Amino acid sequence: MFDAKNCPLYEKLSRGEPLSQSERKLLADIVREEIKFLLRNQILPTPRNYERWFYIFCNLIASGQKLEDSVLMEFYNNIYKEESDLVNIKIDLKHTVQILSDIVGELQESLKESYEQASIEEQRINELQKKEEAIEDFIASLLLEMLTLVRNLKHENESFLKKVEAQQEIISELKSKLKTVEAEANIDPLTSLFNRRSLERALKEFFTLCKQSKMSFSLIFIDVDNFKHVNDNHGHHVGDFVLAEVAKVLRTSMRAEDIVGRWGGDEFIALMPNTDLENAKKVLERIKSQLEKVEIFAEGRRFKVSVSAGVVECRENFQSWSDMIKEADRLMYEDKKKKAL
Numbered sequence: 001m002f003d004a005k006n007c008p009l010y011e012k013l014s015r016g017e018p019l020s021q022s023e024r025k026l027l028a029d030i031v032r033e034e035i036k037f038l039l040r041n042q043i044l045p046t047p048r049n050y051e052r053w054f055y056i057f058c059n060l061i062a063s064g065q066k067l068e069d070s071v072l073m074e075f076y077n078n079i080y081k082e083e084s085d086l087v088n089i090k091i092d093l094k095h096t097v098q099i100l101s102d103i104v105g106e107l108q109e110s111l112k113e114s115y116e117q118a119s120i121e122e123q124r125i126n127e128l129q130k131k132e133e134a135i136e137d138f139i140a141s142l143l144l145e146m147l148t149l150v151r152n153l154k155h156e157n158e159s160f161l162k163k164v165e166a167q168q169e170i171i172s173e174l175k176s177k178l179k180t181v182e183a184e185a186n187i188d189p190l191t192s193l194f195n196r197r198s199l200e201r202a203l204k205e206f207f208t209l210c211k212q213s214k215m216s217f218s219l220i221f222i223d224v225d226n227f228k229h230v231n232d233n234h235g236h237h238v239g240d241f242v243l244a245e246v247a248k249v250l251r252t253s254m255r256a257e258d259i260v261g262r263w264g265g266d267e268f269i270a271l272m273p274n275t276d277l278e279n280a281k282k283v284l285e286r287i288k289s290q291l292e293k294v295e296i297f298a299e300g301r302r303f304k305v306s307v308s309a310g311v312v313e314c315r316e317n318f319q320s321w322s323d324m325i326k327e328a329d330r331l332m333y334e335d336k337k338k339k340a341l
Contacts, residue, residue: 007058030057039173041069052080190240191247194261199269202259206271207321210314217273218280221328222250222287222309224266225336234298239266242305245294253287269325277313284309308336 009023009030019027034050034057043049056076060067067075188195194202209215224230224246231239243266250260250268259271272280287307294305310331318324 007055007062010055010058026061030054030061033057033061037069037072041073052076188262191244191262193247193250193268194259196261196263199259199261199263199271202271203321203324206273207314207318207324215273216276216314217271218275218277218311218313219324219328220270220272220280220284220287220309220311221263221325221332222246222268222270222307223332223336225306225308225339227266230303238296238298241298242296245296246291246305246307249287249290249294253283253290275313277311280311280313284311306339308332308339310335 009019009026012019012023013027031054034053037043037057038049038053043053053076056072060072186194186198203219206215206217210217224242227239227242230242243262246268247260247262250270254260254270255272257273261269263269270283272283275283288309291305291307295302296305310328310333312318312324312328312331314324318327
């Protein structure tokens with residue numbers, strides 16, 4: 001087991017100082033080995049995890065040691081007793097990908113230039129080598145020695161370039177994982193609409209713009225009628241199908257700039273930027289009309305899907321976006337009561 005000592009590179013990075021060429025290579029080695037280790041052991045690269053493991057791998061690589069994953073995990077657990085932080089995945093992962101992309105790009109440019117220069121020198125030496133018989137023996141030997149060195153350098157650069165290309169595959173994989181993480185964090189898996197977290201984030205942004213008189217918007221709060229009856233009488237699988245069908249109608253009835261999401265259960269919210277109350281109500285009528293055409297077939301019976309909804313426009317009487325939700329929810333229940341009469 002090695003002892004974790006000071007990491008000069010870590011300290012230099014913390015102070016924001018520029019890195020030398022050798023330090024950049026060391027940084028590339030540390031980041032590459034750390035990311036492979038984290039992915040291999042399914043450890044979330046959160047800011048805290050990333051920083052701690054970077055410090056450990058900085059010491060490990062500087063000491064020239066190679067340890068089994070189990071030994072490294074035991075060493076880590078002996079130092080840090082508490083559990084890992086599970087937040088800010090996206091921020092840290094993007095930072096990691098950017099570091100790798102910058103390093104790989106610089107390495108590629110440097111190696112390509114070195115490779116091209118080696119090819120030029122090799123060509124010149126080959127031309128001189130053809131005239132070897134006309135040159136004195138000691139010069140010929142010197143040229144042959146230089147040729148060997150150039151060829152070795154070229155071979156090493158080719159090998160190094162292949163390693164760099166391999167790291168690009170890791171970067172592509174990280175970018176792909178990042179997209180998946182972002183999608184899972186913002187999309188409702190059942191309906192493929194935005195989830196509540198995304199809706200709240202958009203609501204806060206829209207409401208701020210509204211209060212700054214930079215943009216007005218309308219909000220539609222939608223609730224599926226008799227949804228509990230559907231679940232109780234036909235099963236949750238049919239209920240899930242109904243929600244998916246409602247989501248499909250919402251997606252096809254809204255504009256590209258509108259934001260539609262599942263608020264929770266059988267409730268949906270549509271945010272319509274630069275749309276007044278009257279136009280939002282027209283959109284709602286179009287949604288209801290489209291839903292009337294939807295027919296669900298379950299257990300030998302067919303039934304229709306309908307929704308109740310409330311529509312509000314961002315105005316001065318609303319003190320917060322949650323006030324808009326409450327008012328739209330109240331209007332939705334009024335709509336539902338009218339149908340019961």
